[in-house]
Amino acid sequence: MKIAVASGKGGTGKTTVSLALASVAGTDALLMDCDVEEPNCHLFISTEQQREKVYGLMPVIDKALCTSCGKCGKICQFNAIAVLGDNVLLFPELCHGCGGCVRVCPTGALKEVDKEIGEIGGCRKDDLSLIDGHLSIGQAMSPPLIRAVKNHGGKEKYIIVDCPPGTSCPMVTAVRDADFVLLVTEPTPFGLHDLTLAVDTLRELKLPMGVIINRADSGDDKVKAYCKAEGIPVMLEIPHRRDIATAYSRGEIMLQAAPELSLMFRKLLKDVENRVSEVKK
Amino acid sequence: MKELVIISGKGGTGKTSITASFAALAGNAVLADCDVDAADLHLLLKPEIKNQHEFICGREAIINQEQCTNCGLCNSLCRFDAIKVSDGKVIIDPYSCEGCGVCVHFCPAQAIEFPERLCGEWYESNTRYGKMIHAKLAPAAENSGKLVAQVRQAARESAEKQSGKLILVDGPPGIGCPVIASITGAIAILVISEPTVSGEHDLERVLKLAKHFDVPAMVCVNKWDINPEAAERIEQKAVACGAKAVGRIPYDETFTQSQIRGQLVVDFPASIAAQDISKLWNEISQMI
Structure with a gap:
């Protein structure tokens, strides 16, 4: 079962939620950090990480074979190739790696080479196992690396996906194949507004969801009222406590600072499971 | 400035x-x-x-089912896992499609349309x-x-x-x-x-x-x-x-x-x- 936390x-x-959920699920779970632009889960697990490089494909040109026919520039939808007279210019940072240019080139002047897009890492501590992605600095497109991280899932009973913020391609790529999405928000106008955007996105993708209100007693009641009006279940409310914030600042998992919350997270896991089996029925 | x-x-x-x-x-x-x-x-x-x-901004590939011969070439060309074959029908997932147009260009039946996409305001x-x-x-x-x-x-x-x-x-x-x-x-x-x-x-x-x-x-x-x-x-x-x-x-x-x-x-x-x-x-x- 894949649970996305977005x-x-x-x-x-x-x-915080992803780590706590993966902790209570223990050896049955794999935590997947798909916030590849700013991956943070590993900071709470271990400083020792095995990492391997991940490559995407990018075109290079052999000018001796190029006839400047312009077909590559025409098929590229991302302005990554400009054909100016006899000169063909490639802009690798705009390339999505679709392979269209290589395929249309009639002389074989374009070929694809590996380009490093980031790294995939893994680490474990006690019962907690993590796979994560680290986007290379300056690399614009994160979805290919997110897809690569997601392909590392095994036969674990629970896969917990820590997603990137926002509602555009990186978030969509991360939540896409989830069985259930937990949307973490806070009871403030910003929290509510961005929650509504995330809900619109998940509805568009037809994914089942529930809401977690963090720092629940720090703001107003509008998030709850919204969830009620929209028929979205509030699955968990996490109290606003300075000791939790301080523990987080030091890199401690919330359940270490507040072990009494373990029960709440066990119940959350069960509730999600029940909702997933309802949806499947 | x-x-x-x-x-x-x-x-x-x-x-x-x-x-x-x-x-x-x-x-x-x-x-x-x-x-x-x-x-x-x-x-x-x-x-x-x-x-x-x-x-x-950009475009989106859409299959015209009447013209599609289900040859599956688009599926094999797509780098973004956006094209699936299900129940003998080719389907493009609009949320995975990056609008590269490769499938559009190579479709032998010209069955893929490529309209502009409204991405926001x-x-x-x-x-x-x-x-x-x-x-x-x-x-x-x-x-x-x-x-x-x-x-x-x-x-x-x-x-x-x-x-x-x-x-x-x-x-x-x-x-x-x-x-x-x-x-x-x-x-x-x-x-x-x-x-x-x-x-x-x-x-x-x-x-x-x-x-x-x-x-x-x-x-x-x-x-x-x-x-x-x-x-x-x-x-x-x-x-x-x-x-x-x-x-x-x-x-x-x-x-x-x-x-x-x-x-x-x-x-x-x-x-x-x-x-x-x-x-x-x-x-x-x-x-x-």
Whole structure:
């Protein structure tokens, strides 16, 4: 079962929730950090990480074979190739790696080479196992690396996916094949507004969802009222406590600072499971 | 004309609240909300929309089932796992399709259409602190980097028209395409960090990005008193990465309470946060 932990707004507690959920699921779970632009889960697990490089494909040109026919520039939808007279210019940072240019080139002047897009890492501590992605600095497109991380899942009973913030391609790529999405928010106007955007996105993708309100007693009641009006279940409310914030700042998993919350997370896991089996029926 | 971009790497560190307060302190800057997939600045600045524009960007492959011969070539060409064959029918998943057009070009039956895609809207507005350009990406849409570029372009044009000197840009979290689109060519970035292991890790990556694109960086630690040692460490790291540490703001409920009232932190001048934001602004405005 794949549970995605997402949010529109950043900094609402996705990583905190993902770590706590994976902790209570223990050896049955694999935690997958798909926030590849700013992956943080590993900071709470171990400083020792095995990493391997991940490559995408990018075209290079052999000018001796190029006839400047312009076909490559015409098929490229991303302005990554400009054909100016006899000169063909490639802009690798705009390339999506679709392979169209190589395929249309009649002389074989274009070929694809590996381009490093980031790294995939793994680590474990006690019962907790993590796979994560680290996007290379300056690399614009994160979805290929997110897809690569997601292909590393095994036969674990639970896969917990810590998603990137926002509602555009990286978030969509991360939540796409989830059985259930937990949207973490906070009871503030920003939290509510970005929650509505994330809900619109998940409805568009037809994914089942529930809401977690973090720092639940720090703001107003509008998130709850919204969830009620929209028929979205509030699955968990996490109290606003300075000791939890301080523990997080030091890189401690929330359940270490507040072990009494373990029960709540066990119940959350069960509730998600029940909702998934309802949906499947 | 100068663009100051406020970013954070990690989300939720207080970028938008601080940007909105800067808007009030600067007076008459042009404001640009480049966090286009979770834009919040308008909740504080309450813009009055003057002009609304469609953001059409890129195309989308759509199968014409009547012409499709189910040969499966498109499926084998697609690099984005967007094409599936199910019950003998070829289906394109619009949310995975990146609009590269490879399937369209090579389909032997010419059964794939390639219309333009509406990816969102952008707005030219007035606020009590100056002109504002902001946008809304359509749910699950692509091309947020291009929408960011559109917002910045419109903000520059707006600033030019009124001989404005400063553009304040509320940037997106992360280090990927919308962040790159937000910071390239700016006079400086201000990174709002927080004293946590995540804040420290994310700051380092975002400062490397700034260096990569040759944009000068300043750093402010928000909620510094949550973990004073970490705040100290972050400032040292910032300096080691070639950035300037320009200020600290303590953890202050005024951030949340002002937001709930739809007001700015600096609307509560007695609060420590408001005083520290004013100090920060003085420091920064001298630097740029």
